[in-house]
Amino acid sequence: MAHFVVVGAGQAGASLVAKLRSEGFEGRITLIGAEANPPYQRPPLSKAYLLGEMALERLYLRPQSFYDDQNIELRLETRVTDIDAEARNLTLSTGETLTYDKLALTTGSHPRTLPAAIGGTLDGVYTMRDLQDADAMAPELVEGRSVLIIGGGYIGLEAAAVAAKKGLKVTLVEMADRILQRVACPETSDYFRALHASHGVDIREGVGLDRLVGTDRVTAAHLTDGTELAIDFAIVGVGIAPATALAEAAGVTVDNGIVTDLHTRTSNPDIHAAGDCATLLFKGQQIRLESVGNAIDQAEVAAKNMLGQNVEYVPAPWFWSDQYDCKLQIAGLNIGYDKVYVKEGDNGARSHWYYKESNLIAVDAMNDPRNYMIGKRLIEAGKSPAPEVITDPATDMKALLRA
Template sequence: MSDEIIIIGAGQAAAQAVQSLRAEGFEGPIRLFGDEAYAPYQRPPLSKKFLAGEIGYDRVELKAEDFYASSGVATHWSTRVTEIDRRQKHILTGDGQAFPYGKLLLATGSRVREINVPGFDLEGVHYLRNIDDVTSIQAHFKPGAKMVVVGGGYIGLEVAAVAVKRGIDVTVLETADRVMARVVDPIVSHFYERVHAEEGVKIETGVTVAGFEGKDKVEAVVSGEGGRYACDVVVVGIGILPNTELAAEAGLHVENGIAVDEFCRTSDPDICAAGDCTSHPNGIYGHKLRLESVHNAIEQGKTAAATLAGHEKPYNQVPWFWSDQYDLKLQIAGLSTGYTQAVVRGDPTTGRSFAVFYLKDGVLIAVDAINRAPEFMMAKMLTAKKAVLDPARIADESIGVKELAG
């Protein structure tokens, strides 16, 4: 019987798990499979500094490639795992090879949600999820080019911010009535709409995409409302989907992600899962979450490694996220879903620095901080404590951040 730990997926959670397994004292063999040609790298910079050409691959790779060899990890890049045989306890790869495992970690991540409209396969219609996607988009970075971004979420707005600075004519089309509607309050949405307009980006909300037109390549986006937007390139950013198919086909419990417990164990005690692909319990909010964030991938990678090494450490933390656009750093602590009151600290109508505190029946559940690092740091702590805050004190900037809980 094999004592090897196999990790399927080569993203942030997988890289963290390798590091943490060795830190936890696991000395057995580890085998890592990734379907890209690259060793694990950071994805967030892809739509920011990496897209802008300000940093190269050496700045996004999580570990130098010799780290895996020196850590005793057998790596299989450009290799897709096609099946998990739980009864025989082995996996199968696309080239027909079988590899036995003692324990298994699924870090299969997520993929882009694709748009299914006429012309979706025209040249010049792109998504942004990996390094090769960025290279394809950068080929269109020519001053005066016209770009249409489909989707006004994090990715869409980050791409727009980079592109407009490169002299590109950028239009963002968003189906909802405001940008980032899924994750922030209207106060924050309207602030970002103002800033993008100031920077030269055109944002149109309440617009559905009916199709793409063009002969050899995309030439226009057509909306369901009758609009036509001429373009040389399209970047689609309409969300991501968890990669759960492999787990589901193996008979593991899947419910809005691969279902795991607080120790990252799946319905099979010999298989853990971590990162974007999981649905996990959160004691702070009292229900299951599927999170698409670096923080979650790192912490679940640590938790899964501890479980696989036989040292169970429950995962229960305040989620956090960030987005960089222009000179703005948006840092989000917690989840604002279900809030009953939003309290603003600072002025979102003129400057570029403020925070929105979300309360649910007086209890702090989340904070959106724009260029407000102190509020963000304090929010993580206060949200974990389920602190009850006075709205008047939050709004009063003469009261220091550290005194808000007083």
């Protein structure tokens, strides 16, 4: 009986094993995860869960009974310490050795941390990536306390929104010229800067952290502009790094992630990869997509290809972020855009349409789900209406899908 092993029990790993069964695989499946909890949603951790609006059980992607019913061996609190790709076996933290016929790496990513030399290991300094992080941080969110958030990407901004809603004094520093500089246009940065300012968040752009200070626990922060802030705790949101150590140990090619081909195979044909840890080929470039949508879709294609179906993975990127009462939805990738057009909607809705030359490549939609869906479908269909048509309030947007 064939044995398929999946290492990494996050969104991608859970999606992959479920797809193996739904595609009719009757062999043995083992899903290995380092955490104590079954696979769960990560996006709500920095939002609804941290606010106390979502119970732990609602985070779980599927109940334990699903894995039992589907005869999927879920090995929690277990790490893989080594992979011998030639022998097709792996060593577990328990000392056991498992032999596999096909292996999938869905190991996800790690939050980037601050070095100890600048206070990164002081008590009261947090990252936000997993359930343990959220549970550790929750008691800090007490009204009237002061928090410094380092990093103005989506994770930092979501943490700022939660802290502000809890009544904390929030300061956010971003070393780049503007928040969201790496991922969004200036118009989107402006929108979210104004949103956070309206909730009392002090955003400082072009300012970095020099060091955190304190004896055992952080008590203050020195910024690169010479400012010193008294703080009660700090949240580090300076990006993530793909978890590739096991792939490297297996001799698999790694370059800013585990390199995969159009069929989710790594440089070893018996090993597939999916999710945050993996790169993929998109419009001639090898990139990583850090999103729930990609984790699910890439993992499901990986499952099919582990079964020999030889299906190409064609990503349709989409992302979202919840901050206060604003839902940001993003379709496409804005890589190489040269122009952004703004469409105002009803009741404060707004969307930003990215063009590269004359081609529509991405849309940011703020509280505008209708135009988000239309933009997503236009991008996926390869349709690029003229910008003046998009921004004209009189345009029947749905009609553009039929054009």
